[in-house]
Amino acid sequence: MNTGILNANDRAAEQNRGAFKALNLLVLNVVSSPGAGKTTLLTKTLNELKGRLRCGVIVGDLATDNDAARLRTTGAPVVQIATGTLCHLEAGMVAEAMRQLDLRALDLLIIENVGNLVCPASFDLGEAVRVVVHSVTEGEDKPLKYPPMFYSADVVVVTKTDMAAAAGFDRELALKNIRQASPRAKIFELSARSGDGVAAWCDYLVALKAGAGAR
C-alpha cells in the first residue's frame, strides 16, 4: 500500500466531495465482484428513476465500452473511463470524467467502479454513499472473505434474488454475514431481471436525494 498515492487520492476525493456538495449532487460509488450485476441493476435503476431524478453515470472498465453502451440505452449521459490494467477508479480520474458531464443538470451521479472486491475499497472517490452489490450466486461467505470492501459499505444490494433457489442460496446466513461485515450498511434485496425489490431501492435513492435519507 503506497501511502503517498493514497494521500494524493484522498485529497482529490475531498475536492470531488466539495464539488458534489456545492452542486447538491447525490453521488454513489457502486462496487462489486465482476458479474455481480452492477450494470443490469443500474440500467434498471436509471429507467425506474426517469421523471424522479436526473441521473448521470461515470463507468470504469479495464477494456470495452460494453457497459457504457448498455447504460446509454436509458438516455442518461454516460462517461466511460478505460482503466487499462488498473484494478480500480481513482478520485482524479473521476474529476477528469466529471468535466464531460453537465453536473448542474443532474440530481444523482452514479459511479460504476471496476469489477473488483479488493482494490476499490482503498480509494475514496468523494462519494456520499458506497454501494456494494453482491449477487446470490457468489456464495454467502463473501462478506467475511473481503472485509475491507464490505466494511466500507453504506449500502449492500443483494442481487439476482430470482436465482436464489437455483443457487441454493442460504438467505439467513448471507444476511448474518453481511450484517457482521458491514455494520453500518442498509441492506436491499432485489432482482433487476424480475423487478422484485427494485421499487424500494429507487424510493431510497429519491428520499436520500431529498435529504430524508440516512446521510
Next chain:
Amino acid sequence: MNTGILNANDRAAEQNRGAFKALNLLVLNVVSSPGAGKTTLLTKTLNELKGRLRCGVIVGDLATDNDAARLRTTGAPVVQIATGTLCHLEAGMVAEAMRQLDLRALDLLIIENVGNLVCPASFDLGEAVRVVVHSVTEGEDKPLKYPPMFYSADVVVVTKTDMAAAAGFDRELALKNIRQASPRAKIFELSARSGDGVAAWCDYLVALKAGAGAR
C-alpha cells in the same frame, strides 16, 4: 504498476519454477472472480484425483481460513496465506508457503489465488499452468472486459453449468468470447455440484502430469 516490484516478483517466480521442475511437480495457479467456484471445483478435483495424483494446495485469501478448511476435508495438505488487504498472491509468498509442504511427496500443487480478475494477472507465481475459472452466472462478456487475465490463461474452466438455464447463459457467445480473449487456452465446461464434465478435467490433469499434456 511498479516495475521494480514486478521484476522482484518475476525473479522469485523463476526460482519457484526451477524448484517445481527439479521436483517434477505440476503446479496450477487458479484464478477467478470472487464466488466463481474455485474452492468447490478444487475440493471436487482433490476428491476425484485420490489414488491418481498426490495433491497439495496453497490457498490465498484476504481474511478467514474458510477455504482452507473446506479443502482440508479432502485429506490433502493445505497451506493458507492471509494476504490482508493485498489483492493477489506474489511468488515470494508462495515460496514461503512451499516450505510448509513436503513437495517431494506431491505430484500436483494447486495454488488457489485471491478472488480477483485484475491484479493476479500481473503476478507470475512460477506455475506451469494458469487456470481461469469462469462461472456461467457472471455473464458472457467477462473475457472481453478483463483482457489481461483471460489472455494469460492456459486453461479456462467454465463452472456452474448446472445453473446455465437459470442464468440465461448464452453458451455459444461465451465460448466465442473466451476463444477471442484466451487464444491459447484449453476450455473445459463442468459443474462441480452435479459432477458433469469433472472427469474430463481430472483426466487432463493426470495426462498433463504424465507429460502427455499440452505443455
